Structure formats: structure tokens, C-alpha cells
Amino acid sequence: MGDLLAATIKDVAIRARVSTASVSRVLNGSGAVTEPTRQRVLRAAQHLRYTPHEAARSLITRRTRTIGVLLPDIHGEYFSELIRGIDRAARLRGLHLLVSSSHGDADEAALALRAMNGRVDGVLVMSPYLDARSLDEALPPTLPAVLLNTPADAGRAPAFVIDDFGGAKAMVEHLRALGYQRIAHIAGPGGNYESAERLRGFQAALGRTLAAKALVLAGNFTEESGYLAGQQLAAATPRPDAVFASNDMMAIGCLFALREAGLRVPEDIALAGFDDIPIARYITPPLTTVRAQITELGRQALDALAHAIDEPGDGKFVRHTLGTQLVVRESCGGMRADPAARPGP
Amino acid sequence: MGDLLAATIKDVAIRARVSTASVSRVLNGSGAVTEPTRQRVLRAAQHLRYTPHEAARSLITRRTRTIGVLLPDIHGEYFSELIRGIDRAARLRGLHLLVSSSHGDADEAALALRAMNGRVDGVLVMSPYLDARSLDEALPPTLPAVLLNTPADAGRAPAFVIDDFGGAKAMVEHLRALGYQRIAHIAGPGGNYESAERLRGFQAALGRTLAAKALVLAGNFTEESGYLAGQQLAAATPRPDAVFASNDMMAIGCLFALREAGLRVPEDIALAGFDDIPIARYITPPLTTVRAQITELGRQALDALAHAIDEPGDGKFVRHTLGTQLVVRESCGGMRADPAARPGP
DNA sequence: AGCGAGAAAGTAAACGCTTACTTGGGATGT
DNA sequence: ACATCCCAAGTAAGCGTTTACTTTCTCGCT
Numbered sequence: 001m002g003d004l005l006a007a008t009i010k011d012v013a014i015r016a017r018v019s020t021a022s023v024s025r026v027l028n029g030s031g032a033v034t035e036p037t038r039q040r041v042l043r044a045a046q047h048l049r050y051t052p053h054e055a056a057r058s059l060i061t062r063r064t065r066t067i068g069v070l071l072p073d074i075h076g077e078y079f080s081e082l083i084r085g086i087d088r089a090a091r092l093r094g095l096h097l098l099v100s101s102s103h104g105d106a107d108e109a110a111l112a113l114r115a116m117n118g119r120v121d122g123v124l125v126m127s128p129y130l131d132a133r134s135l136d137e138a139l140p141p142t143l144p145a146v147l148l149n150t151p152a153d154a155g156r157a158p159a160f161v162i163d164d165f166g167g168a169k170a171m172v173e174h175l176r177a178l179g180y181q182r183i184a185h186i187a188g189p190g191g192n193y194e195s196a197e198r199l200r201g202f203q204a205a206l207g208r209t210l211a212a213k214a215l216v217l218a219g220n221f222t223e224e225s226g227y228l229a230g231q232q233l234a235a236a237t238p239r240p241d242a243v244f245a246s247n248d249m250m251a252i253g254c255l256f257a258l259r260e261a262g263l264r265v266p267e268d269i270a271l272a273g274f275d276d277i278p279i280a281r282y283i284t285p286p287l288t289t290v291r292a293q294i295t296e297l298g299r300q301a302l303d304a305l306a307h308a309i310d311e312p313g314d315g316k317f318v319r320h321t322l323g324t325q326l327v328v329r330e331s332c333g334g335m336r337a338d339p340a341a342r343p344g345p
Numbered sequence: 346m347g348d349l350l351a352a353t354i355k356d357v358a359i360r361a362r363v364s365t366a367s368v369s370r371v372l373n374g375s376g377a378v379t380e381p382t383r384q385r386v387l388r389a390a391q392h393l394r395y396t397p398h399e400a401a402r403s404l405i406t407r408r409t410r411t412i413g414v415l416l417p418d419i420h421g422e423y424f425s426e427l428i429r430g431i432d433r434a435a436r437l438r439g440l441h442l443l444v445s446s447s448h449g450d451a452d453e454a455a456l457a458l459r460a461m462n463g464r465v466d467g468v469l470v471m472s473p474y475l476d477a478r479s480l481d482e483a484l485p486p487t488l489p490a491v492l493l494n495t496p497a498d499a500g501r502a503p504a505f506v507i508d509d510f511g512g513a514k515a516m517v518e519h520l521r522a523l524g525y526q527r528i529a530h531i532a533g534p535g536g537n538y539e540s541a542e543r544l545r546g547f548q549a550a551l552g553r554t555l556a557a558k559a560l561v562l563a564g565n566f567t568e569e570s571g572y573l574a575g576q577q578l579a580a581a582t583p584r585p586d587a588v589f590a591s592n593d594m595m596a597i598g599c600l601f602a603l604r605e606a607g608l609r610v611p612e613d614i615a616l617a618g619f620d621d622i623p624i625a626r627y628i629t630p631p632l633t634t635v636r637a638q639i640t641e642l643g644r645q646a647l648d649a650l651a652h653a654i655d656e657p658g659d660g661k662f663v664r665h666t667l668g669t670q671l672v673v674r675e676s677c678g679g680m681r682a683d684p685a686a687r688p689g690p
Numbered sequence: 691a692g693c694g695a696g697a698a699a700g701t702a703a704a705c706g707c708t709t710a711c712t713t714g715g716g717a718t719g720t
Numbered sequence: 721a722c723a724t725c726c727c728a729a730g731t732a733a734g735c736g737t738t739t740a741c742t743t744t745c746t747c748g749c750t
Contacts, residue, residue: 005487006462006463006485006487008735008736008737009736009737009738010736018699018700019699019700019701020700020736020737020738021699021700021701021702021738021739022698022699022700024737024738024739025698025699025738025739028738030738030739031698031699031739032697032698032699033698033699034697034698034699037698037699049485049486051459051462051463051485052462052463052736052737053404053462053463053735053736053737054400054460054461054462054463054464054737055399055400055401055403055404055409055463055464055735055736055737056400056404056463056705056735056736056737056738057463057736057737057738058400058705058737059398059400059401059404059704059705059706059707059735059736059737059738060704060705060736060737060738060739061705061737061738062705064400066443066464075425075429075623076421076422076425076623076624077421077422077425079425079428080420080421080422080424080425083424083428083444083446084420084446084447087444087445087446087447088447091445091447096443096445096460096461096464097443097444097445098411098441098442098443098444099428099432099442099443099444100432100436100441100442101428101429101432102429102432102433102436114396115399115441116441117351117396117397117398117399118351118396118397118398118399118400118401118402118706119399119400119411119441140351140394140396141394142350142351223623223624223627252624252627253627255627256626256627259629278420278421278568279421279568279597279624281601282568282597282598282600282601282628283627283628283629284604284628284629353705353706353707354706354707354708355706355707363729363730364729364730364731365706365707365708365730366708366709366729366730366731366732367728367729367730369707369708369709370708370709370728370729373708375708375709376709376728376729377727377728377729378728378729379727379728379729382728382729397706397707398705398706398707400705400706400707401705401706401707401708401735402706402707402708403707403735404705404706404707404708404734404735404736404737405706405707405708405709405734405735406707406708406735407735463736
């Protein structure tokens with residue numbers, strides 16, 4: 001009796017000498033069954049190593065217990081922290097994750113989204129590039145969704161966003177309070193919502209006149225783009241006395257370039273980042289940054305999605321903003337006591 | 346009227362005034378259809394925003410076009426690089442990824458594996474903790490699988506492993522060649538295959554007598570455990586003159602502890618890691634490490650799995666070993682010219 | 691003893707799709 | 721003009737589940 005094909009509920013039913021309905025009832029704990037029947041079914045199922053075929057099950061129950069996760073092309077620790085938060089929350093609820101990452105443009109994202117039809121009960125979409133219309137078009141109208149770090153006008157679903165504006169503003173205000181005068185910015189990719197918000201925070205903290213003449217370099221959130229920007233900064237005249245990078249990765253790349261150019265951080269030039277990825281505290285000097293609770297963002301978003309799936313038509317498409325926290329370390333000079341600034345037990 | 350429920354093939358058929366069979370034929374490009382029919386169907390489908398229900402489709406085709414990815418609790422860039430490699434290769438083949446990460450023990454992994462039945466065409470399992478028997482038990486016997494960094498005796502499926510032993514050995518030999526005498530090791534978690542192999546490589550390079558008295562500290566691949574180990578190392582007498590950490594994350598944590606203890610790297614103590622995660626080149630001093638092509642590992646594994654799915658019963662459960670490469674940077678003193686050692690454009 | 695209530699188990703109809711098989715013509719060959 | 725072949729399109733079975741509905745008993749009650 002080779003088990004070339006996996007056992008089905010029918011096989012179990014035959015072996016246990018009951019109907020498939022009873023097998024189903026036993027396995028799902030629904031309906032009433034006598035103990036002897038229960039035992040027979042359980043034994044048969046175990047013997048055949050039976051596992052229900054999920055596709056068949058979800059066809060009839062209209063539930064896949066899977067949620068789709070659509071991510072842009074994000075790198076490194078930001079990515080892993082986010083997934084970690086989502087994965088944990090999902091596991092807690094017994095949900096599976098269908099992950100599709102590395103989406104450059106809206107078309108790719110829309111395609112991936114369509115392909116998820118019938119595979120997922122809802123989607124978590126991180127689409128810093130998509131505006132409301134593209135999203136509405138891409139999302140099947142029935143599909144519960146939760147948006148992450150998405151522009152404000154994308155009102156088709158609840159959204160969770162990091163307070164990029166507030167965090168950036170606080171950071172730049174901190175730098176100004178420390179006495180830095182010429183603060184430059186390494187921006188994230190164009191058209192990206194988070195990037196834009198952080199830039200806006202940067203400018204808001206500087207005020208109209210200062211912002212107008214501030215040096216803003218283009219980047220794309222990778223270490224490498226930070227490195228390139230760092231080279232330009234080191235060569236600029238007049239040289240800025242502080243740099244606020246739009247994320248930690250770029251700050252780290254920048255740090256490397258600055259050091260190569262013979263500049264000391266923070267003595268010659270202060271450096272700050274955004275995200276507080278785990279590595280930030282381990283570089284030299286430890287990086288002053290804005291803590292964004294990425295794992296928490298993932299967790300909350302998944303919880304909200306799970307809720308939206310269980311209670312459809314709750315209708316309130318609230319936009320939740322997760323606060324940030326200034327983490328002062330040594331890369332900007334003004335070191336203060338801060339429990340988060342040191343690693344360790 | 347309202348599209349409370351997503352449109353089905355039937356709706357399309359009715360609207361196009363053809364049978365569902367014809368709709369299916371048009372949409373899948375199978376069978377012959379006249380151009381007028383084709384057009385009608387296409388128009389109807391578009392108008393209804395029809396997307397086939399994947400669960401139904403895979404129920405009959407017995408293909409899900411999805412592969413399961415089972416990962417242990419790995420962190421940071423190792424994780425994201427691996428996923429990136431897998432995701433890219435999957436996208437190229439039009440495959441979806443059902444990801445389940447953060448599995449501590451074998452039981453959890455087995456559970457996750459079972460839950461994937463009927464959802465995936467095959468699985469990619471990274472199970473540095475699982476031995477052959479547990480795996481055989483957990484894996485549905487019919488399910489194509491590819492193993493990642495798994496102990497050698499797990500012969501149920503093809504495996505892709507990093508040459509942890511060779512890489513570690515080469516690194517320690519390099520350290521010895523540089524003249525270091527008392528080389529310590531920060532090990533990875535117990536029971537982990539990679540950890541064990543790297544330790545074995547460390548010992549092999551030292552030779553029996555030296556290995557017997559070498560300082561080996563326990564770690565678990567996190568920065569924090571590296572930090573703790575670093576504190577112990579700084580306090581040890583006699584203090585080692587070099588440390589080989591089982592991965593880069595721990596090396597980075599260790600670096601931080603050493604520096605806190607007032608030690609200079611590499612002058613007072615040399616430091617080396619393993620993996621060459623992207624960040625390794627950006628810390629100070631840039632970390633000498635062993636490059637493991639993690640992205641490539643993911644890519645090759647996925648390709649092999651796709652092949653195993655398309656051509657079942659190919660039967661050759663080969664074990665592929667991916668070579669490593671010594672990346673000499675500054676953390677061990679003996680700086681040499683090496684293109685990989687510097688970042689840049 | 692007879693009857694109804696309830697519990698346990700079975701029957702069969704979906705779920706949305708693909709596909710082997712059948713049907714119905716029009717074109718072709720003689 | 722009639723048989724033959726083929727192509728386009730339709731019919732319906734079946735993928736593995738769940739579940740509403742039905743059947744069959746066993747009890748308890750009068």
C-alpha cells in the first residue's frame with residue numbers, strides 16, 4: 001500500500017469504518033461523537049499520517065488562515081525586524097504568512113497582490129510608493145487590508161505609520177540644541193513616503209530660511225548610498241558640522257566615508273540616523289538615532305488585520321501613528337544618560 | 346449585483362455567454378478558442394475584475410505554485426540576505442513563499458511543517474538542530490524538500506550547506522599565520538550544526554594540543570551574547586590575543602565589550618567573525634571574516650527545490666557544499682589588498 | 691407499551707476550478 | 721449528395737473538505 005499520494009479524509013474514514021463526516025467532526029471538535037468512534041478515527045488518522053488538505057478546506061470554509069505580506073525592497077535589519085514582529089503575532093494567532101518582498105514599483109506590487117487572491121484572508125501592505133488610487137485599483141475590493149507606512153491619503157484601509165515627521169523634527173531640534181549650525185541631510189529615495197516625511201521633519205526643525213540653504217543629498221536607504229553621500233559631505237565647502245541621515249544604514253555608510261576622509265565623528269562632524277536598528281549601538285561611535293519600533297509596528301499591524309478579518313465591516317479606517325523616541329548616543333557629541341544607549345544585560 | 350463576493354469563473358461565463366470550460370481555456374491559454382469568444386471572455390473577466398481562486402485551482406491541479414520556507418530563529422542580516430536570495434529565485438519562477446520563521450525546537454518546526462500540507466509544493470527547511478530521524482518524521486514522505494545547513498546524516502533530501510568547517514579552519518590558520526598564539530573562540534548555540542562545524546574547524550586548525558587548552562566561550566549568535574563573551578574575554582588571564590567569533594553578530598557585540606574594557610582592536614586583541622554580513626565592512630575596525638554566500642545559498646536551494654518539484658524521483662540526494670572565502674580587513678591587523686575589504690561605489 | 695426527544699452517525703451538496711469526454715456543425719473528399 | 725474528419729464549444733465529473741439535512745437508535749416518560 002504505497003502512499004504515493006497523501007492520505008485523504010476518505011482513507012481515514014474507510015480505515016476507521018465511519019463516514020467522512022464523522023472524521024471531520026472528530027478532527028475539528030465540532031458536533032457530537034462517541035468516545036469509541038473518536039478513538040478509532042484518531043488512531044486511523046495517526047496511522048495514515050493524515051493531514052487535512054488545506055486547499056480543499058479553505059475552498060469550502062472560505063478561510064485560508066494565511067495572510068499576505070507585501071513589502072518593498074527593504075534591506076537588512078529593518079526588514080528582519082519587521083518580519084519578526086509580524087511573524088510572532090501571526091504565530092500567536094495560528095496564521096501563516098505568504099511573503100512577497102522586493103517590489104520596486106507599483107505595477108509589480110499590484111501583480112503580486114492579484115496573485116494572492118484566494119490564497120490569503122487579508123493583506124499587509126507596506127507601500128511607501130503607492131498612492132490611494134493605485135492601491136484601490138490593486139486591492140481586490142473585498143480583501144481586508146492594513147497599510148504600513150503609507151501616504152496619508154490612502155484611505156481604503158486602516159494604516160499604521162511611524163511618526164517619521166515628528167521623529168526627524170525632534171532629532172534635528174536636538175542637533176540644533178547641541179549647537180550645530182550647518183546641518184545636512186541624506187535623504188531616502190524619491191517618492192518614498194517615509195523619506196519625504198523625514199525630510200519634511202528636517203526642514204520643519206530648521207525653519208524656512210535655514211531649510212532653504214541646507215544641504216540635502218540624495219540616497220536610497222542603502223549603506224552604499226550613504227557612503228557616497230558621505231564622500232560628498234566630506235568634500236563640501238563649507239563643510240556641514242552635522243549630518244542627519246534618513247536611516248541608520250545610510251548613516252553607517254556615511255560614517256565610513258567620513259572616516260576615510262580623515263574626519264572624526266563627532267568632533268569634526270556629528271552624525272545621526274533613524275530607525276535604531278540593533279546594530280546602531282554597536283558601531284563606533286554608537287549612533288545617535290531615532291527609535292522606530294519596527295517590530296511593534298509589525299505586531300500591531302498584524303493584530304489589526306486579524307481583527308479586520310474576524311470583524312469585517314468595522315469600517316473605521318483609522319490611521320495609527322506610532323511614536324518615536326530620541327536615542328542619544330555618542331555620534332553627536334552631546335552624550336547623556338540613556339538606558340537605551342548601551343547594550344548589554 | 347453587489348460584488349460582496351469576488352467574481353467566480355461562473356460569473357464570467359454567464360457574462361460572456363459561454364461555458365465555464367471556455368473561460369478556463371481562454372484564461373489558461375489551453376485548448377482552442379475562436380477569436381471572438383476569446384475577446385468576449387477577456388472583456389467579461391476584466392469587467393468583473395475576475396481573479397481565479399487559487400485554492401480551487403490548486404485543489405484540482407495539485408499544484409500550489411507555493412513553496413514553504415521553514416527557518417529557525419535567525420536574526421538580522423543573515424536572515425534578510427537568505428530570504429532575499431530565496432525570494433528572488435522564487436519570483437523568477439513565479440513561485441510564492443510561505444514563510445515560517447523563528448522556530449526554536451524540533452517540535453515547533455514539525456508542527457509548522459504539518460500545517461503546510463496542501464499549501465505548498467515543496468519545502469525549504471533550514472534546520473541546524475534537526476537530525477535525520479526527526480526530519481523524516483516531520484516531513485510528509487511525498488513532499489519534495491531541500492535542506493539548508495543541516496547535519497550530514499539527514500539524507501531524506503538534497504542539502505545545501507555552507508562549508509563552515511573549512512571556513513573556520515582557514516580563518517584560524519590565517520590568525521596563526523599572523524602570529525597570534527592564544528586564540529579564543531566564541532561558539533554558537535549548542536546543538537546547532539553550523540556552530541558545531543565552526544568549532545570543529547577552529548579546533549582542527551589549532552591541532553589537538555592547542556585546542557585542548559583553548560578558551561571557548563558559549564554564545565547564541567546574537568550580538569548580546571557576543572557582548573557578554575567579550576566582557577569575559579577582556580577579564581580573562583592570560584588574556585587571549587585573538588578571538589574568532591562563530592558569527593559576525595557576536596563579533597560585533599564582542600568588539601563593543603572589548604572597547605568598553607579599554608582594549609584596542611587589533612592592537613591589543615584581534616577579532617574575526619563569520620558570514621560577512623553587509624555591515625561587517627562598515628564597523629570600526631572593519632571586520633575580518635569568512636564570507637558565506639548566504640544569498641547564493643538561498644538561490645541555489647530554491648532552484649534545486651523547483652527542480653525536484655518539476656522532476657520528481659530524480660532521486661539523487663546530493664549534498665552541495667558552498668565554499669567560503671576569507672575576507673581580510675583590519676580587525677586582525679594583517680591587512681592585505683582585497684577588493685572585498687572596502688566598500689564603495 | 692407507545693411515543694417523542696435527542697444524540698450519534700450517515701448522505702450528499704456545495705466550494706471554484708480544470709479537463710476528459712461528448713456534441714454539433716462546417717469543411718472536405720469522393 | 722453523402723460520409724468523414726475536425727474544430728469549437730459544452731457537459732459534467734471530480735479534486736478533498738465541511739456541513740445542512742436525514743436517518744437511525746436509545747432513552748425517558750406517560
